Amino acid sequence: MSTPDTVFSIYGATLNRRSFLVASGSLVVALGMKPAASNTVAAPTNSLDATQPSSWIEIHADNTLVIRTGKCDFGQSSIYTAYRQIVAEELDVPVEAITTVISGDTDRTPDGGGTFGLLRTNVMNLRKAAAYTREAALELAARNLGVPRTQLKIANGVIAGGGKSVTYGALVAGESLQLTIPVRGNLTDFGGLQVAGDPPLKPTSSYTVVGQPIKNPSLRPKMSGEALWVNDVKLPGMLHARVVHPATLGSTLVSAGKVDKSQFPNTQVVVIGNLVGVLAPDEWEVILAAQVVGANTKWSEWKGLPGHRNLLEHLQSKVDWNEIPAAKGAQAGDAVAASAKASKTHSGTYFVPYHKHAPISPTVSLADVKPNGSVTLHTHSQNPQFLRMAIAKMLGRPETDVVIRTYPGASHFGRSNGGNAGSEDEAVLLSRAVGKPVRVQWMRPDDMQWSTQSSASMSKIRISLDEKGKIQTYQADHSGPPMQDDRPIGALLAGLPTIEAPGPNNASRLHSTTMNVADRWVYTEVPNVAEAGHGTYQIGQRESAIGVGLRDHSMRTPIQFQQNFPREAAISEAAALAGADPIQFRIDHTKEERFKTILARLREESGWQTRPSPAPSAGAKESKILRGQGASIMLRDNGYWACACHVAVTPETGEVRVERLTIVVDPGIVVNPLQLKRQVQAGSLMGVSQALHEEVMFDEGAITSTHWGTYPILTMAEMPEVKVVIAGRPEFGVYGQGSESANALAAPAIVAAFFDATGRPARRIPLRPEYVKSVLAS
Amino acid sequence: MSMLKVNGTEHDVRSSPDTPLLYVLRNELGIMTPKFGCGMAQCGACSVLLDGAEMRACITPVAAAEGKEVTTVEGLPARWAKQRNLSAQTAQDTLHPVQEAWVEEQVPQCGICQFGMMIKVTELLEANPKPTDADIKAALTTSGPSPHLCRCASYAAILDGVHHAARLMAKGAK
Numbered sequence: 001m002s003t004p005d006t007v008f009s010i011y012g013a014t015l016n017r018r019s020f021l022v023a024s025g026s027l028v029v030a031l032g033m034k035p036a037a038s039n040t041v042a043a044p045t046n047s048l049d050a051t052q053p054s055s056w057i058e059i060h061a062d063n064t065l066v067i068r069t070g071k072c073d074f075g076q077s078s079i080y081t082a083y084r085q086i087v088a089e090e091l092d093v094p095v096e097a098i099t100t101v102i103s104g105d106t107d108r109t110p111d112g113g114g115t116f117g118l119l120r121t122n123v124m125n126l127r128k129a130a131a132y133t134r135e136a137a138l139e140l141a142a143r144n145l146g147v148p149r150t151q152l153k154i155a156n157g158v159i160a161g162g163g164k165s166v167t168y169g170a171l172v173a174g175e176s177l178q179l180t181i182p183v184r185g186n187l188t189d190f191g192g193l194q195v196a197g198d199p200p201l202k203p204t205s206s207y208t209v210v211g212q213p214i215k216n217p218s219l220r221p222k223m224s225g226e227a228l229w230v231n232d233v234k235l236p237g238m239l240h241a242r243v244v245h246p247a248t249l250g251s252t253l254v255s256a257g258k259v260d261k262s263q264f265p266n267t268q269v270v271v272i273g274n275l276v277g278v279l280a281p282d283e284w285e286v287i288l289a290a291q292v293v294g295a296n297t298k299w300s301e302w303k304g305l306p307g308h309r310n311l312l313e314h315l316q317s318k319v320d321w322n323e324i325p326a327a328k329g330a331q332a333g334d335a336v337a338a339s340a341k342a343s344k345t346h347s348g349t350y351f352v353p354y355h356k357h358a359p360i361s362p363t364v365s366l367a368d369v370k371p372n373g374s375v376t377l378h379t380h381s382q383n384p385q386f387l388r389m390a391i392a393k394m395l396g397r398p399e400t401d402v403v404i405r406t407y408p409g410a411s412h413f414g415r416s417n418g419g420n421a422g423s424e425d426e427a428v429l430l431s432r433a434v435g436k437p438v439r440v441q442w443m444r445p446d447d448m449q450w451s452t453q454s455s456a457s458m459s460k461i462r463i464s465l466d467e468k469g470k471i472q473t474y475q476a477d478h479s480g481p482p483m484q485d486d487r488p489i490g491a492l493l494a495g496l497p498t499i500e501a502p503g504p505n506n507a508s509r510l511h512s513t514t515m516n517v518a519d520r521w522v523y524t525e526v527p528n529v530a531e532a533g534h535g536t537y538q539i540g541q542r543e544s545a546i547g548v549g550l551r552d553h554s555m556r557t558p559i560q561f562q563q564n565f566p567r568e569a570a571i572s573e574a575a576a577l578a579g580a581d582p583i584q585f586r587i588d589h590t591k592e593e594r595f596k597t598i599l600a601r602l603r604e605e606s607g608w609q610t611r612p613s614p615a616p617s618a619g620a621k622e623s624k625i626l627r628g629q630g631a632s633i634m635l636r637d638n639g640y641w642a643c644a645c646h647v648a649v650t651p652e653t654g655e656v657r658v659e660r661l662t663i664v665v666d667p668g669i670v671v672n673p674l675q676l677k678r679q680v681q682a683g684s685l686m687g688v689s690q691a692l693h694e695e696v697m698f699d700e701g702a703i704t705s706t707h708w709g710t711y712p713i714l715t716m717a718e719m720p721e722v723k724v725v726i727a728g729r730p731e732f733g734v735y736g737q738g739s740e741s742a743n744a745l746a747a748p749a750i751v752a753a754f755f756d757a758t759g760r761p762a763r764r765i766p767l768r769p770e771y772v773k774s775v776l777a778s
Numbered sequence: 779m780s781m782l783k784v785n786g787t788e789h790d791v792r793s794s795p796d797t798p799l800l801y802v803l804r805n806e807l808g809i810m811t812p813k814f815g816c817g818m819a820q821c822g823a824c825s826v827l828l829d830g831a832e833m834r835a836c837i838t839p840v841a842a843a844e845g846k847e848v849t850t851v852e853g854l855p856a857r858w859a860k861q862r863n864l865s866a867q868t869a870q871d872t873l874h875p876v877q878e879a880w881v882e883e884q885v886p887q888c889g890i891c892q893f894g895m896m897i898k899v900t901e902l903l904e905a906n907p908k909p910t911d912a913d914i915k916a917a918l919t920t921s922g923p924s925p926h927l928c929r930c931a932s933y934a935a936i937l938d939g940v941h942h943a944a945r946l947m948a949k950g951a952k
Contacts, residue, residue: 074888075886075887075888075889075930076887077884077887215881215884216884219880219881219884219885219886219889220873220881222886222889222892223851223873223877223880223881223886223889223892223896224873224877225810225811225850225851225852225893228810229810229813229890231810231813231814231890232804232810282793282805283801283805284793284794284796284797284798284801287817358929359888359890359929360813360815360821360823360888360890360891360927360928360929361813361814361815361823361890362814362815364814408888408889409888409890410888410890410929411887411888411890411929411930441814443817444815444816444817444818444820674884675884678884678885678887678932678935679887681932681934681935682887682928682930682931682932682933682934682935683931685931685933685934686929686930686931688931689931707816707818707820708816708818708820708821708924708927709820713927713929713931714931714933715918715919715925715927716914716915716918716919716925716926716928716933716936716937717915717916717918717919717920717925718919719915719931719933719934719937722934
């Protein structure tokens with residue numbers, strides 16, 4: 001290898017050429033040194049293996065490209081569709097030229113960070129890397145062709161001007177070029193590395209690739225059976241393992257059960273602190289053996305949870321909300337003074353229970369810990385570099401000892417955006433203990449009882465109206481446990497180091513107990529607004545002998561789901577108090593033209609009857625089925641959303657059916673209308689599932705929702721007719737998110753429709769028959 | 779030792795007769811599309827066809843499959859080719875219309891449940907080539923030991939996928 005020569009620098013990126021010819025040729029985009037001003041550890045000191053390619057973008061002589069991202073696919077398709085489109089757009093190459101997407105593996109991808117906000121902030125790494133690359137290619141072409149840069153243009157992968165032209169591939173043929181671009185951040189921090197600087201971005205008004213309904217190329221190998229899922233990985237000589245988890249979320253181990261060698265000849269039990277592993281070469285043997293060991297393992301008794309039936313009362317009267325300083329949300333005018341002068345007031349307490357991410361396939365990981373301490377972990381994580389940090393911290397080893405490889409797996413909606421989903425650390429600890437590769441597969445009850453959950457939330461909303469029915473004041477107090485505990489459960493059970501539990505003094509703001517107001521305020525016509533968030537500790541965590549309790553984790557639109565639901569449900573009730581149509585009421589209370597536009601569209605598309613709630617037929621005693629309509633809106637990540645649900649309530653049985661769901665989205669730029677439509681359909685239906693069915697049940701010690709019978713989700717027979725209207729506004733020049741936002745809209749629209757149908761407010765979800773009947777009887 | 783016929787090939791199976799078919803397929807035969815979901819026949823992620831009828835491999839002892847034909851998603855293209863007398867080469871180069879429709883309609887989100895979904899839909903379309911929405915919903919909800927669950931809630935796309943597959947099968951193409 002010879003020393004590379006610098007060819008030129010452009011916009012802070014530097015192009016180097018290694019001084020030898022190679023057979024094919026390539027240009028790779030590499031990590032630059034961080035700006036010297038920063039005081040955190042520079043990327044290269046804990047970077048990727050230097051012998052591995054770490055490039056965001058590779059251009060090959062045959063005009064094909066490889067892109068790499070530390071983010072993964074969890075069913076959003078974005079890294080295979082939107083990311084390719086956005087890179088192709090910046091480079092002006094056909095999207096098909098990007099033939100390969102490498103994602104997630106910590107030794108083969110450049111940037112780390114979590115799989116969320118894929119189009120919001122995370123895509124900027126690849127987008128900027130592409131912009132740097134395009135500018136460098138233009139400069140290189142100008143030199144090679146002898147044509148001034150200003151005369152060159154790129155179209156369809158060809159750089160042309162002054163009567164001459166060259167393809168990207170021809171530019172790199174026979175060369176070994178490396179473009180070094182500036183970065184900041186720390187690879188294994190929660191957010192990973194960010195590409196720095198400001199290369200010129202292509203004007204969004206001239207987009208041609210973005211906006212096309214391209215298909216997701218990862219689906220064919222998945223559906224044909226060729227793709228290797230994390231579930232399918234086999235390591236030579238591996239042992240299958242099951243973990244016998246404690247009897248409660250606060251129990252310690254008294255004595256581990258034994259295996260009867262005559263019955264299970266090849267099974268061994270490994271105990272590390274409170275972590276009890278059962279291992280055998282044969283998976284069925286270990287499943288049966290783990291049941292026997294589990295039945296014979298003794299745990300200390302523990303009662304530290306309020307039980308799900310008492311949860312709201314617990315939040316109302318048992319939690320000291322002064323322990324954690326309150327956070328403020330939107331503020332305007334003087335809500336307290338104005339509220340005293342109100343003509344009419346609506347006030348109510350709203351409640352969202354704990355939800356489970358509940359992947360269809362429980363979490364599974366495989367670890368291979370070598371005698372020299374090096375760890376290779378095969379898993380399905382939304383933040384592999386942060387997981388790498390957590391594993392190294394647990395083992396007390398340098399991060400350079402740990403490699404995380406990622407594979408397709410069951411979507412779990414944010415559960416691992418802080419690295420772990422469960423089982424990863426257990427596989428590592430058991431592999432280290434037995435000196436062999438180990439595959440830990442959680443069974444369904446493990447996944448329901450020992451994973452994190454989306455936190456419960458309670459909101460007190462007070463809305464006062466003037467004599468004309470206009471909102472004078474909006475006051476909201478949102479209270480609940482935190483939403484981001486990234487401590488791996490196996491490390492906790494084994495008593496090994498982790499990052500800190502959520503707390504008021506956690507160095508990481510994300511892992512704080514502060515309850516921020518995450519729901520963007522949208523009713524900008526309201527003169528007096530006071531929103532506040534009140535945080536606390538995770539329920540049962542401080543009381544738990546193992547520091548566990550109900551561990552919480554973000555899910556889809558974390559905190560915003562919990563705060564948008566009460567706001568929108570209350571706005572619908574306030575509209576009724578004002579005698580106003582709920583859609584018109586919303587239009588009248590926002591200055592945001594984009595909301596007015598999608599709400600008007602929603603009215604047309606949903607078959608909406610313009611009138612106040614409740615419906616004229618509400619509560620009619622003779623009716624076997626009562627029907628109603630309800631609406632909701634949300635602003636998230638530059639995406640404007642509006643939803644209408646039409647429901648049918650059967651008072652006799654307490655059954656609520658959603659018959660139609662209409663959703664209108666203005667995400668600004670629509671990157672891929674086909675993928676967006678599918679994401680919105682599915683995300684909104686998952687929201688229907690949460691609204692109708694989902695609540696984590698628990699007693700005083702343990703989660704009692706252990707399978708699909710006790711944590712039911714939406715079935716296909718229950719799906720409403722779904723209509724998705726994509727109403728993009730590309731002139732705003734930003735990408736709005738698609739996959740997660742749609743999830744939050746259904747619940748408040750459904751309770752509003754329930755109110756419209758019955759005249760009775762339902763201020764909590766899920767609308768299960770028992771609750772529905774109690775509301776109707778009240 | 780028992781004999782198991784999977785996707786047209788006979789295998790000698792070493793696993794004990796009480797081992798659920800799912801673990802025999804995955805661990806002994808390397809047939810990986812049936813996925814572990816719940817182990818209780820509650821979700822359908824592990825579904826296979828047993829003599830053409832959908833069943834849950836997670837609770838079916840391998841002994842119960844002896845002497846019967848097991849079909850997984852890996853075997854759907856050959857099953858289609860045999861039904862339509864397509865050449866061996868065509869069978870190798872083509873997906874079953876249900877798989878093709880799943881790709882064409884971009885049905886999956888994460889996709890983990892879709893192997894079981896495609897098995898159930900294949901069973902449905904072999905018996906009912908032109909199902910209504912209600913037929914499809916019934917097949918995927920009430921016809922078996924449990925509903926086929928999709929946590930991503932890709933149900934609207936699945937409905938499109940089934941109708942698309944029915945059209946492909948009617949054409950006899952692909």
